[in-house]
Amino acid sequence: MKNMTRVAGGKGDFQLVHHLTLSGGQFEIGRALTEEARRLGWSPVPVDPVVGRARRTWFERHWPQQHARxxxxxxxxxxxxxxxELALDGLSYLPEGTGCSALWIPPSAATDGHGRVGRTYDFFPTTAGEVMGGAPRPHELPMASRPYVITTVPDEGPATTVITMNDLDGCMDGINAAGLAVMLLVADIENAAPPLDATPQVGLSSVQLPRFLVETCENADQAKQALLGAKHYDHGMSLHYLVADAHGQAFVWERGRDGREHIVEFGDGPLCVTNHLLHLNPDPMSLPADGPGSFRTYDRLRTLYERSKGTAMSGADLRAALRAVAQPEDPAAPFRTLWSTVFDTAERTLSTRFYLGDGRPYSDELVFSPR
Structure with a gap:
C-alpha cells in the first residue's frame, strides 16, 4: 500500500515536504520507491559487472531487505x-553532504526520564550548479528543496520512519519501532571535499548506512556489531553517525583519517557532536579555535555542551539548545538549518520543523512514528 501527502511548505516556500508511507513486502516497497525516484528523474547507474554481482551478493547476505527492494x-x-551491469539502488535525486549539530540527552539527564536526541540539519540553500561554482540550469530547484519523510511498514522486520534530502533508499535521520535512532553528520568539515568518483561500491553507501541500522538493529549494542561487521564507503566525504536507543545508550561511530573505525561514548551523560572528529577531540573543554573553514564546528559543540552539562533537560530545553546552534539567516552564510529534529526514543517518535525560507517562520512541528 502506498500513500503520499504534503506535510509542509507550499507555493512560494523554500521547501515542499511530502510524507510517503509504504507497507507490504520489501519487493513491493522497492518497486514503489523506484517508481517515485523515476518520477523525480533518477535512472540506474552503470557499474562494473564484477562489482555489480558482488554488490547484490553482499546485500543478499547482510541486508536482505535492500536486496528484496x-x-x-x-x-x-x-x-x-x-x-x-546496472546498480538498482542509490535512488538519489539530489547531491549529498551536510554540516549539522546533534545532542543526545540520556534518560538519566532528562526531566521526565525520556531519552532524546536533537539535531539541526544544515545544508546549502542553493542549486547543485551554484554549489559547484557555476550557474543554475533553467528551472533547476535548490538541492534541498524537496525532502521526503518516508515511513515503511514491512510485512517482516521493524517499521521505520526516516527523513531524506536526496536518496529514497537512504536517509539522513531515521528511527524504528524499537526506538533506535540514527543520524548522519559531516565528520571532518575542515578537510571535506566533493567526491571525485561516485560510482557505487560493494557495501553500504554513506546515506544507506542509517537506513541499514534502523532496519536490522534494535539497540546500540546491535548497531555497534553491525557497523563493525559491515562493509561501507563514503566517496571521500567523511561522515560520522550518532546512534541512540530506547534503553539510554548512545555512541558516535566515525572513521579516522587512517581508516580505523572508532566508537565514541561519553557514559551516562549528554553526548554532543558537530562536524569534527570526536576521537581526536574528546574533551569539550579543550577544543581548538574555529578557523575559516570550520563553520563554527567547535563553537557549536561548546554551546551544546555548556547547555547540557550538569543539568536535567526537558524536551523544550533540547529544542532551545538546537535553536542556539542553528545557522543564521545571513546572505553571506553558506548554510541554512533546513530542518530541526527531536527523536524521543522512549515514545519512538520523530518530531521535526522544516525551513520555509529566509524571513519566514519554520513549519509547525510535525510528529511522526513508525509504530
Missing part, C-alpha cells in the same frame, strides 16, 4: 533482477 526496482524498470 532491488528486485522490486528491477520489476519497476522491466529488468532482469540478476543482471550485473
Amino acid at each position: 532491488m528486485d522490486g526496482a528491477a520489476a519497476a524498470l522491466g529488468l532482469d533482477p540478476d543482471q550485473d
Whole structure:
C-alpha cells in the first residue's frame, strides 16, 4: 500500500515536504520507491559487472531487505533482477553532504526520564550548479528543496520512519519501532571535499548506512556489531553517525583519517557532536579555535555542551539548545538549518520543523512514528 501527502511548505516556500508511507513486502516497497525516484528523474547507474554481482551478493547476505527492494526496482524498470551491469539502488535525486549539530540527552539527564536526541540539519540553500561554482540550469530547484519523510511498514522486520534530502533508499535521520535512532553528520568539515568518483561500491553507501541500522538493529549494542561487521564507503566525504536507543545508550561511530573505525561514548551523560572528529577531540573543554573553514564546528559543540552539562533537560530545553546552534539567516552564510529534529526514543517518535525560507517562520512541528 502506498500513500503520499504534503506535510509542509507550499507555493512560494523554500521547501515542499511530502510524507510517503509504504507497507507490504520489501519487493513491493522497492518497486514503489523506484517508481517515485523515476518520477523525480533518477535512472540506474552503470557499474562494473564484477562489482555489480558482488554488490547484490553482499546485500543478499547482510541486508536482505535492500536486496528484496532491488528486485522490486528491477520489476519497476522491466529488468532482469540478476543482471550485473546496472546498480538498482542509490535512488538519489539530489547531491549529498551536510554540516549539522546533534545532542543526545540520556534518560538519566532528562526531566521526565525520556531519552532524546536533537539535531539541526544544515545544508546549502542553493542549486547543485551554484554549489559547484557555476550557474543554475533553467528551472533547476535548490538541492534541498524537496525532502521526503518516508515511513515503511514491512510485512517482516521493524517499521521505520526516516527523513531524506536526496536518496529514497537512504536517509539522513531515521528511527524504528524499537526506538533506535540514527543520524548522519559531516565528520571532518575542515578537510571535506566533493567526491571525485561516485560510482557505487560493494557495501553500504554513506546515506544507506542509517537506513541499514534502523532496519536490522534494535539497540546500540546491535548497531555497534553491525557497523563493525559491515562493509561501507563514503566517496571521500567523511561522515560520522550518532546512534541512540530506547534503553539510554548512545555512541558516535566515525572513521579516522587512517581508516580505523572508532566508537565514541561519553557514559551516562549528554553526548554532543558537530562536524569534527570526536576521537581526536574528546574533551569539550579543550577544543581548538574555529578557523575559516570550520563553520563554527567547535563553537557549536561548546554551546551544546555548556547547555547540557550538569543539568536535567526537558524536551523544550533540547529544542532551545538546537535553536542556539542553528545557522543564521545571513546572505553571506553558506548554510541554512533546513530542518530541526527531536527523536524521543522512549515514545519512538520523530518530531521535526522544516525551513520555509529566509524571513519566514519554520513549519509547525510535525510528529511522526513508525509504530
